[in-house]
Amino acid sequence: MSEDDKGVDLVLRGGSIHVLDEHDTRAEAIAVRSGRIVATGSNADMSELIGARTRVIELEGRTVLPGINDSHLHASWLGGMWPATVFGGGPQQPGPLVTNREERRAALLKAGDLLASLGITSYTEPGIGPGEDAGPTGSFGREVLDVYRELAAEGLLRSRVTLLLLFGLIDGPSTVDDIVRGIREADTSSPNDDLLHIPGIKIFGDGIPPMRNAYIHGTYIDGTHGALLIDGDDDGEREANLRLAIRTAHEAGLQVAVHATGDHTIDVVCDAVREAQGDGSSDLRHYLVHADMVSESAAAALAAHDMGATVQAGIASFAGEWADSAFEPSLEPGEPEPWTGRRLLDAGVNITLSSDSPILSPDWRTEVAAADRLLGESDDPRARMHELLRRYTAVPAWQDHAESWKGTLEAGKIADLVVLSSDPDDVGAAGLPDVAIELTFLGGEVVFDASSESVESAVPSA
Ligand SMILES: [Zn+2]
Incomplete structure (x- = not known):
């Protein structure tokens, strides 16, 4: 394996990862390779998975759900x-x-x-x-x-x-x-x-x-x-x-x-x-x-x-x-x-x-x-x-x-993810409709990015 092949494809770090397993596991970061979740854990845990070709997304406190x-x-x-x-x-x-x-x-x-x-x-x-x-x-x-x-x-x-x-x-x-x-x-x-x-x-x-x-x-x-x-x-x-x-x-x-x-x-x-x-x-x-x-x-x-x-x-x-x-x-x-x-x-x-x-x-x-x-x-x-x-x-x-x-963000599962502007726990269910959808990944690939999307295609908030 050459130096360039090291590392995962994608890391999202510095946020709140809701694994949504039965134990309500939370993490700071998540790593993806070949469309699958490699690991979730602390920011430090992910650093050894980051290589030259890894795309790193700084969540800056944002939340990731399945x-x-x-x-x-x-x-x-x-x-x-x-x-x-x-x-x-x-x-x-x-x-x-x-x-x-x-x-x-x-x-x-x-x-x-x-x-x-x-x-x-x-x-x-x-x-x-x-x-x-x-x-x-x-x-x-x-x-x-x-x-x-x-x-x-x-x-x-x-x-x-x-x-x-x-x-x-x-x-x-x-x-x-x-x-x-x-x-x-x-x-x-x-x-x-x-x-x-x-x-x-x-x-x-x-x-x-x-x-x-x-x-x-x-x-x-x-x-x-x-x-x-x-x-x-x-x-x-x-x-x-x-x-x-x-x-x-x-x-x-x-x-x-x-x-x-x-x-x-x-x-x-x-x-x-x-x-x-x-x-x-x-x-x-x-x-x-x-x-x-x-x-x-x-x-x-x-x-x-x-x-x-x-x-x-x-x-x-x-x-x-x-x-x-x-x-x-x-x-x-x-x-x-x-x-x-x-x-x-x-x-x-x-x-x-x-x-x-x-x-x-x-x-x-x-x-x-x-x-x-x-x-x-x-x-x-x-x-x-x-x-x-x-x-x-x-x-x-x-x-x-x-x-x-x-269905969950456990290691080995498909990397279907959504990045939210804030944590549902912070706003509560009544505040959830105001939380913005920022990024959607299907099998590790971006299928929606709010920052590059025209306003018309967005859903009006309720
Ligand atoms: Zn029906």
């Missing part, structure tokens, strides 16, 4: 719509958002730039497939999957994407025949495993409580109880079809994410997973999306079956009163339902936080602030910040089956 992983984010839809969002308003475009391959590619590239500017280095694209080939937005059909493969092959994705196949409509009906056939014919290949992974499928179990189309055990204010979105002549047949769809995917070795908001849907899904897994252990990590009306027993069942859930505190904050208006006034007022996130955390479920963007902005800083607000009082804000940040990094890496190589 790259953010948004476990439920419709990037194709977001890229077609941004800067508008569904709840946040903005200029709405009539008609489809994207109509051809070029526009679909541009939407994914735009979303990639936006997400990099937010420090997001991984996300799950939940639901792309044939049922949406003629869909109203143009954002979820098979050509989007082709474009994802193309961008992955070209190395142009700016985030690591976990993509779930969909055999039905986004937020709409599906048939068990389409799902079973889709699973049988599913092509989960990727030209670049580092950037694109297709581990499973998305199923829309039901709607949402405020629209009274979430499938619930009780009744809404109008006497109805919602219904499952899968086909069937009655509730019993629809339940059987949803179980069959879940079991078929499970037996094909596919991970299943089910949009499930009503307590009845959640119970059917938990039960179907329990049945599918049987006595044998399973590491497919099936999970619920939204899980709005999760009961204590369902939360316990999720934990017992090694299932996860991805939840959105921002949507809960936004839609809380709207949802309440769908139900009979409570007979015993004054006892608010705990936020589902609280119940899932208490039960030890592997929950992740996510934006469901473009329903809301993809800004994880506001989502963490919203989650913290909904959790109520805390006597240990630092422990809680650690917990919430892990729900955006380490735990979604688990959901991605990738906890051995991403």
Whole structure:
């Protein structure tokens, strides 16, 4: 080895490195070589790793976190719509958002730039497939999957994407025949495993409580109880079809994410997973999306079956009163339902936080602030910040089956990093939305640098 080959590629030093492992390890500096983390430690520890060709970034007190992983984010839809969002308003475009391959590619590239500017280095694209080939937005059909493969092959994705196949409509009906056939014919290949992974499928179990189309055990204010979105002549047949769809995917070795908001849907899904897994252990990590009306027993069942859930505190904050208006006034007022996130955390479920963007902005800083607000009082804000940040990094890496190589800043893992202007512990959750994203690294390469970025591409602060 010549003198020039000595040393690592990159050292960031003089800051606060949050490893986000379970022990909340902190360090002053971090070293990267060939896209991987070599070590974290004190500034002095890193000095022997610095060689002539090492790029050294002086953090000057700034903070480094693992790259953010948004476990439920419709990037194709977001890229077609941004800067508008569904709840946040903005200029709405009539008609489809994207109509051809070029526009679909541009939407994914735009979303990639936006997400990099937010420090997001991984996300799950939940639901792309044939049922949406003629869909109203143009954002979820098979050509989007082709474009994802193309961008992955070209190395142009700016985030690591976990993509779930969909055999039905986004937020709409599906048939068990389409799902079973889709699973049988599913092509989960990727030209670049580092950037694109297709581990499973998305199923829309039901709607949402405020629209009274979430499938619930009780009744809404109008006497109805919602219904499952899968086909069937009655509730019993629809339940059987949803179980069959879940079991078929499970037996094909596919991970299943089910949009499930009503307590009845959640119970059917938990039960179907329990049945599918049987006595044998399973590491497919099936999970619920939204899980709005999760009961204590369902939360316990999720934990017992090694299932996860991805939840959105921002949507809960936004839609809380709207949802309440769908139900009979409570007979015993004054006892608010705990936020589902609280119940899932208490039960030890592997929950992740996510934006469901473009329903809301993809800004994880506001989502963490919203989650913290909904959790109520805390006597240990630092422990809680650690917990919430892990729900955006380490735990979604688990959901991605990738906890051995991403999600924390431990030595050996991939160097997906974000540099923040200040330490989340210093500003607290409420102050997090004002913390600036300064640099984002994907595999040790800069994918966003605030100092060289035009103002337009930055996300307006909330
Ligand atoms: Zn969604």
